[in-house]
Amino acid sequence: MRYCLNKPAMIKNLILSLLFCTGTTAWAQDTIAFTLKQSYPFLQQDANIIQNSVTLTEFYEKLYQLKKLRKNPVHILQIGDSHIQADILSGTVRKLLQLEFGNAGRGLIFPGRVGRTNESGTITSSSSGLWDAKRIIYTNQPLPIGIGAMTIQTEQAGNTIKLRVNPGELNYSFNKMTFLFEKDLSSYNLVIKDSIGQQIAYVGPYTFETPNISRVWLPYSISQAELQTLQSTNLQKQFTLYGINLENGKPGVLYHSTGGNGAKVKHYIEATAFAEQTKELSPDLIIISLGTNEAIEYPYVDPRFTDQLDTFISQLKQHNPLAKFLLTIPMEFLQKENAKKSGCGNYAQQIN
Template identity: 35%
Template sequence: MRCNCPMWSNGWPNDNSESSTSGAFVLFSYLLMNKTASIELINRHSFLTIFLGLFFLAFTTTESEAQDNPFELEPYPFVNQGLNQLVIPDSSLAYQQLFNKFTEVGLKGSGKVRIVHIGDSHLQADFFSGHFRKRLQTFFLGAMGGRGFIFPYKVAGTNNPLNYSVSSTGVWESCRNVEKERNCELGLSGISIKTLDTNASIQIKITDQALAGYDFDRLMVFHTFGTENFALKIKPSNKIKLVQAFPEMGYTLFEFNQNLESVTMELQKQNETQKEFTLYGLNFDSNDPGIIYHTVGVNGAQYESYLKCDYFVPHLKVLNPDWIIVSLGTNDSYTNVFDTTVFIKKVDSLLQYIKQAAPNAAVLLTTPGDHRIKRVQVNAAAVRASEIIKKQAEQKQLAYWDFYSLMGGAGSMDAWRAVGLAHTDYLHFTQKGYEYQAQLLFVAFLKAYDDYMLRELQLKP
């Protein structure tokens, strides 16, 4: 994995760093290890205030131009900045382990933080999740751990994220977890594409190469197995050093002898029994340390939509997440007949699926934003759904981020629309709005990380 970080390589200063970089790193490391010095500073400043000062010192360019302030937020008056926090149970061992992993990546350039973000149309385009991914990976410099899990939405006839391009040949038919009547099996992605065409192929190119490339040397292809399935071929075949199938987990692993930015998936009929092939998703990974952020989103998805996914649990288990973020509830509440009892059962069932797949992962539930039904009626059910999500988090000792209250509560979508943060449907945000939402979540994460590091420094003997 290439890293074009100006002065940092895998979390450590390199030999070409300016002296200020090394000085900042040494001072920061010293503060982490020296309780007396740390507490003396912390009496006057927060951990991240100190860190941020060192951050700017370390990452000032040779032309003395500082990097963007990661805490900077547009001060919109309708946003309740005081409510921007991750509400985490004090006794959460999962979040302690998560923050420790972030520290390992950020300070030592070792290990990997694996994040899975599950949602609906707010995630399928990857504006919200994509910007949050970038904020995490560029704050912890050298932490570009790979692009992660994707689906070739374009082949299914729906909108594709901008950070990877997709082209295909042959005839494919799609199936989604939001369809009322379906005759297909689904995986974690909540969407699948099937072909009976041996001439079918898919090419995927990772196009987002900002700061550090999302090139990869490992590829997991999640697909059907069995005697009726076409054989899977990946090009460039001369770059493959290992192919290993895991039919019980539903994927084939390809390892390459160099970093790649694109692959082509082809199918081969090897005997008369082979008639079809179904794709559930792909995971672009690398052996390098860092942060890998997987996004799963289907337009129109509700909590129950992912309960229809036959391989949700095994696929999620394969990704082995440290942090699972669930951003659902908008479509559940987008109705005039919202049933709280039914909604509670749906939320509870999906959380059981998640616990089964990743029992040790930290989990964050986010509440849906304010919106209007058919551009007219402010949706009163949105606040009820938000309260249920928060209560479920509290009962299950999970964390939550109350975006509904943070964005301004009932009717606040009007204010977001007035400044260009929301679309004219009063349901979705603009790209600018999603990026602002991601920055809010990023700052809330930094606050939580700050609180944890403060406690760690104060508890060290």
């Protein structure tokens, strides 16, 4: 299906098409043509509407300029629950946007398997030694929650995490890594090795960068890395990881996604480090895809849901004052083989 982007209004239809895997055709002067291959007859395309879409005009303009000039990355952050942790919807949108506007890297990742849960199909992680883990839904347990909607920690020097970006239609090899981690006097250093075990970079807790952030430029692009904790002083007792951002230094789209199985809006509000760490991703657009786990409790409807959503958005705006926001309604689901028992429609109305 052929599609054209004008400056910049038609891009909003592209965003809709990608988020809901539909196709639309539009024509205008000063356009960029492309083809969206996938469309499904059971999708109600007329129901896919972005309300108040004028607020996204600046974001559309950035995409348009990226397409025309191939300069400067555009940053998108999608926040959600298990649907986003699995990176199925977000992974599809990421791929299609990057095929159209350029691939600036895989973006934010979290080594879910190290925390004994699932992870995006674009990466594979493993570890050695003992690692504690905390998911975002367990707010009463130790360990703060940051950008990855999950936290892992080790108290053993010499432990490792192996990360690999899996081969696919897009090349996600990287030459820049941004670590979001607990960076203080008690934190281990980190050695970065390539696939043959050669040390290529070093992360220490003492830098002039923002607290809990270290950016590392690698001498060459790699698709696999080993991270090893290193104790260099007696004060260092632990290493706590919130997430890693992988980039390739090229112009294009960086589509970050973060989600937690079972997560609700209230869990993100209670995650002490989450909102603050989002600013390190410099999002131009923040997509919030929550409400499904609230809807599971139907017919009970949490009267605080709308207020919680407003609070969460306010937290994000505090740290990302220039970002635009897009809220998606929760997807329908079957509960005990009866779709009518789902409360998704009720929560969708509240989000709207």
